[in-house]
Amino acid sequence: xxxxxxxxxxxxxxxxxxxxxxxxxxxxxxxxxxxxxxxxxxxxxxxxxxxxxxxxxxxxxxxxxxxxxxxxxxxxxxxxxxxxxxxxxxxxxxxxxxxxxxxxxxxxxxxxxxxxxxxxxxxxxxxxxxxxxxxxxxxxxxxxxxxxxxxxxxxxxxxxxxxxxxxxxxxxxxxxxxxxxxxxxxxxxxxxxxxxxxxxxxxxxxxxxxxxxxxxxxxxxxxxxxxxxxxxxxxxxxxxxxxxxxxxxxxxxxxxxxxxxxxxxxxxxxxxxxxxxxxxxxxxxxxxxxxxxxxxxxxxxxxxxxxxxxxxxxxxxxxxxxxxxxx
Amino acid sequence: xxxxxxxxxxxxxxxxxxxxxxxxxxxxxxxxxxxxxxxxxxxxxxxxxxxxxxxxxxxxxxxxxxxxxxxxxxxxxxxxxxxxxxxxxxxxxxxxxxxxxxxxxxxxxxxxxxxxxxxxxxxxxxxxxxxxxxxxxxxxxxxxxxxxxxxxxxxxxxxxxxxxxxxxxxxxxxxxxxxxxxxxxxxxxxxxxxxxxxxxxxxxxxxxxxxxxxxxxxxxxxxxxxxxxxxxxxxxxxxxxxxxxxxxxxxxxxxxxxxxxxxxxxxxxxxxxxxxxxxxxxxxxxxxxxxxxxxxxxxxxxxxxxxxxxxxxxxxxxxxxxxxxxxxxxxxxxxxxxxxxxxxxxxxxxxx
Numbered sequence: 192x193x194x195x196x197x198x199x200x201x202x203x204x205x206x207x208x209x210x211x212x213x214x215x216x217x218x219x220x221x222x223x224x225x226x227x228x229x230x231x232x233x234x235x236x237x238x239x240x241x242x243x244x245x246x247x248x249x250x251x252x253x254x255x256x257x258x259x260x261x262x263x264x265x266x267x268x269x270x271x272x273x274x275x276x277x278x279x280x281x282x283x284x285x286x287x288x289x290x291x292x293x294x295x296x297x298x299x300x301x302x303x304x305x306x307x308x309x310x311x312x313x314x315x316x317x318x319x320x321x322x323x324x325x326x327x328x329x330x331x332x333x334x335x336x337x338x339x340x341x342x343x344x345x346x347x348x349x350x351x352x353x354x355x356x357x358x359x360x361x362x363x364x365x366x367x368x369x370x371x372x373x374x375x376x377x378x379x380x381x382x383x384x385x386x387x388x389x390x391x392x393x394x395x396x397x398x399x400x401x402x403x404x405x406x407x408x409x410x411x412x413x414x415x416x417x418x419x420x421x422x423x424x425x426x427x428x429x430x431x432x433x434x435x436x437x438x439x440x441x442x443x444x445x446x447x448x449x450x451x452x453x454x455x456x457x458x459x460x461x462x463x464x465x466x467x468x469x470x471x472x473x474x475x476x477x478x479x480x481x482x483x484x485x486x487x488x489x490x491x492x493x494x495x496x497x498x499x500x501x502x503x504x505x506x507x508x509x510x511x512x513x514x515x516x517x518x
Numbered sequence: 519x520x521x522x523x524x525x526x527x528x529x530x531x532x533x534x535x536x537x538x539x540x541x542x543x544x545x546x547x548x549x550x551x552x553x554x555x556x557x558x559x560x561x562x563x564x565x566x567x568x569x570x571x572x573x574x575x576x577x578x579x580x581x582x583x584x585x586x587x588x589x590x591x592x593x594x595x596x597x598x599x600x601x602x603x604x605x606x607x608x609x610x611x612x613x614x615x616x617x618x619x620x621x622x623x624x625x626x627x628x629x630x631x632x633x634x635x636x637x638x639x640x641x642x643x644x645x646x647x648x649x650x651x652x653x654x655x656x657x658x659x660x661x662x663x664x665x666x667x668x669x670x671x672x673x674x675x676x677x678x679x680x681x682x683x684x685x686x687x688x689x690x691x692x693x694x695x696x697x698x699x700x701x702x703x704x705x706x707x708x709x710x711x712x713x714x715x716x717x718x719x720x721x722x723x724x725x726x727x728x729x730x731x732x733x734x735x736x737x738x739x740x741x742x743x744x745x746x747x748x749x750x751x752x753x754x755x756x757x758x759x760x761x762x763x764x765x766x767x768x769x770x771x772x773x774x775x776x777x778x779x780x781x782x783x784x785x786x787x788x789x790x791x792x793x794x795x796x797x798x799x800x801x802x803x804x805x806x807x808x809x810x811x812x813x814x815x816x817x818x819x820x821x822x823x824x825x826x827x828x829x830x831x832x833x834x835x836x837x838x839x840x841x842x843x844x845x846x847x848x849x850x851x852x853x854x855x856x857x858x859x860x861x862x863x864x865x866x867x868x869x870x
Binding site: 377382425 | 703723727
């Protein structure tokens, strides 16, 4: 994050960077000590309808957490609370015209205490803040019907809309220090680009160039974010996973396509040393499997298959998230 | 993932033409109109003063004139694409300015060809070519005016989201302007290339969603419409097309219409370069009217020269509200209201 400030206000922020270096280092040391076993949550329909599941990072002990009414809304986008004890996700039904409506829910990792947080049918794509007090989310504007990046307390109060409602946005996420939010948008006429701003909505800045068509950003680490290349592209175009610094520099392509395979929905492990993602690279029918790999792109392995029956439209289901152990 | 909707369906549905305006004395304006009796779209012409409206074609309801009828440089002919489901998806037709001698000059059952425009010397016709059934990708192609010598000016991209459309030759014949969707990660913008297809470069900024450019007769400016979201009066409209202008060198960008209650698009320069005719629809694209804007006056109020019969209430309100302002238009005539819908205008020169 400090690199971003360096780029715009060099002299002032050098001081800040020096001041915060011990904090950054200590955060990373603690992350390295986090139990990588944790849990992975995802959305699958192997039971006949899309439901929320949880499993170990090696794919073992897969457990269905929800038993909600069947819905055509396949993007539930689960995200673990910082303590690993709860999961937030988006769920809702489509109206008679086929327009999807969703609200924010929270459930304990043992499947108890399902709680609906919002009740407007206009809320989705929630992610916890690092201190566990807020969500960043997508709030659909009633004025323009387009998504806006918003924040609210985890009880649904204190909603703040942070971005313009003139362009569509999608997934957002806090940086580990809670000071910034990175998000995906079509702001200013692009197919898909990543922006970053202060967590109060100020100092909005584009990070990626247009041809990259960057989307589906992970929750950032202290210095990097993983995203999908070729967002909003037709299925004949392969999608890969890339990593870059939070000032938009040092873009590194982590995966290579197999034919026109599609890697997507990346998220870091709690220590930020591994990445979980979806891919159809080993499937014969286009269905999505769940993979993990090291944060540098090495050590890729499939940990779960058969989690979608008949696939899902536009490959927008599964949406795996990796949370720390809830001890 | 999170794939965008099919783009060609939008291109066809909004019937946005590529216009070619050639220098000359201001002549008649071609436009399209829906026939409630035959359920067909036909080509009409009208004088700029709103007089002497003539129906030139009598097509069937299975035929659709996609994106208007455009004038030859000498004003003697019109080229118009006829899209039909059977047996050919899209054909390039030519007729005389009085509607006589209607005939197809190019047919290909394997592609959707539409959006045709004459070159300044009248020897070529450029058009948009999409895959069968109108699926992208789409590219810019060219034929001789007799239908021979099919040539690709841009190529089908392996990414089927890439759409090149709405070609228009510059008046000197050296360049072709066209609209592209999703090239280089930009949603929609106007591009310019050399007439042989080389040196493709973007002319308009991504944020305004520019499309459907029309060179001024001098070749110095390009009028175009936009798909940028526009908010005003407590509401927003998506898309909310407005008419903009930019220099051929990419400088001098300016919006020249801006009423959030109406959708302004399909601009076509007067051959004398002193006005622009364009289509104005209501916010749901269900009714239309043709307006003339005197570009010599900044923010001049356009005059209605042809207005949809289904908008009598709005028409009466407009006439009551703006009778004096309309006198400032290119023809300096009072507000004039006709009785039929019209869309996709193209301003032609007096035949010479």
